[in-house]
Amino acid sequence: MNVLGIETSCDECSVAIVRDGKEILSNEVATQIDIHRPYQGVVPEIASRLHTEWISPVVSSSIQKAGLSLKEIDAVAVTNRPGLLGSLLVGVNFAKAFAATLQIPLIGIDHIRAHLYASQVEHPLEYPYLGLLVSGGHTVICRVNGFDDLDVLGTTIDDAIGEAFDKVAKHHGFGYPGGVVIDRLAQKGNDKAFLFPGPSLHKGSHTYDISYSGLKTAVINQLDSFWDGTSEKSPENIAASFQRVAVGILMKRVHKALEDTGLTRLSAGGGVAANSLLRSQLKQLQGVEVSIPSMHLCTDNGAMIAALAFQYLNRGETSGLDLGASARVKAFKHSYP
Numbered sequence: 001m002n003v004l005g006i007e008t009s010c011d012e013c014s015v016a017i018v019r020d021g022k023e024i025l026s027n028e029v030a031t032q033i034d035i036h037r038p039y040q041g042v043v044p045e046i047a048s049r050l051h052t053e054w055i056s057p058v059v060s061s062s063i064q065k066a067g068l069s070l071k072e073i074d075a076v077a078v079t080n081r082p083g084l085l086g087s088l089l090v091g092v093n094f095a096k097a098f099a100a101t102l103q104i105p106l107i108g109i110d111h112i113r114a115h116l117y118a119s120q121v122e123h124p125l126e127y128p129y130l131g132l133l134v135s136g137g138h139t140v141i142c143r144v145n146g147f148d149d150l151d152v153l154g155t156t157i158d159d160a161i162g163e164a165f166d167k168v169a170k171h172h173g174f175g176y177p178g179g180v181v182i183d184r185l186a187q188k189g190n191d192k193a194f195l196f197p198g199p200s201l202h203k204g205s206h207t208y209d210i211s212y213s214g215l216k217t218a219v220i221n222q223l224d225s226f227w228d229g230t231s232e233k234s235p236e237n238i239a240a241s242f243q244r245v246a247v248g249i250l251m252k253r254v255h256k257a258l259e260d261t262g263l264t265r266l267s268a269g270g271g272v273a274a275n276s277l278l279r280s281q282l283k284q285l286q287g288v289e290v291s292i293p294s295m296h297l298c299t300d301n302g303a304m305i306a307a308l309a310f311q312y313l314n315r316g317e318t319s320g321l322d323l324g325a326s327a328r329v330k331a332f333k334h335s336y337p
């Protein structure tokens with residue numbers, strides 16, 4: 001079954017074709033990064049206008065790269081939540097018209113669940129596993145029992161991890177997009193030049209819950225308080241010191257969740273799963289089978305949408321042409337070991 005997957009929840013206009021949920025025949029990503037760079041963040045109005053202009057050529061290019069004809073596309077999947085509403089609607093409406101014209105099934109896919117599923121395309125793990133979703137909008141630690149069955153252990157109580165990277169970079173004028181720039185700068189920095197507030201586990205709210213606003217504020221407003229007094233206050237040193245703590249906060253929860261749940265498999269997804277320090281620390285986990293997607297499957301992409309859609313379609317599930325879009329996160333089941 002060839003599924004065409006459309007992803008327009010934020011600033012990437014991506015269309016992929018995935019065969020039987022496994023074989024990526026094409027995965028086109030038209031990025032708007034350069035257009036949003038002057039604003040140091042995604043401007044929703046610009047994002048949705050560009051999706052409107054780009055969606056049709058990106059779909060054509062994806063079909064052409066896959067070497068298929070329209071007749072060989074068996075279903076169309078589209079991200080319909082969560083994300084920027086105007087951007088989501090472009091993808092959803094295109095997908096509806098595509099499905100109606102070709103008379104093929106349509107299915108709406110949840111962006112968060114697709115990020116958590118992305119690793120299954122390249123290196124499938126047996127269920128259950130510990131899932132880590134780390135992106136610009138979300139930070140979630142969960143037990144993944146099946147492709148549509150997650151028990152959330154903890155989430156961010158304020159900023160998402162990617163948002164903290166982006167805001168620190170924006171404030172210090174490091175460049176855009178923040179996560180990528182900080183990762184690059186950090187390679188050449190001293191990660192102990194600033195001793196920012198560390199990865200302690202918060203008492204009070206649930207143990208796995210995560211907070212990034214304290215760290216972000218420290219890096220933005222209180223550099224002097226955490227400076228070692230000798231190292232240079234260079235972008236490289238700030239980036240490396242911030243990144244060490246940002247990843248440390250997450251890893252502390254990961255260690256605890258693995259210990260408490262007894263899970264021996266872990267998968268990470270979302271843009272921040274492209275971070276080199278996080279990837280290397282996850283890969284070093286002892287006695288844990290780790291599956292992290294290749295870089296192009298970490299950040300927003302249509303392939304993860306098409307791959308997850310295959311699982312639903314296989315179970316006979318489809319959406320109607322009345323499929324809606326929502327900016328909001330679909331409620332999670334919470335469970336605490």
Ligand code: KG4
Nearest residue numbers: 135136137162179183271272274275299300
């Ligand atoms: O998954 P994604 O493409 O979009 C959302 O669903 O949010 O994630 C985007 C986020 C941004 O915050 C970006 O700064 C971050 O992923 N990011 C990174 C890296 N590459 C992208 N953060 C840290 N290190 C990276 N190498």
Ligand code: ZN
Nearest residue numbers: 115135299300
């Ligand atoms: Zn995403």
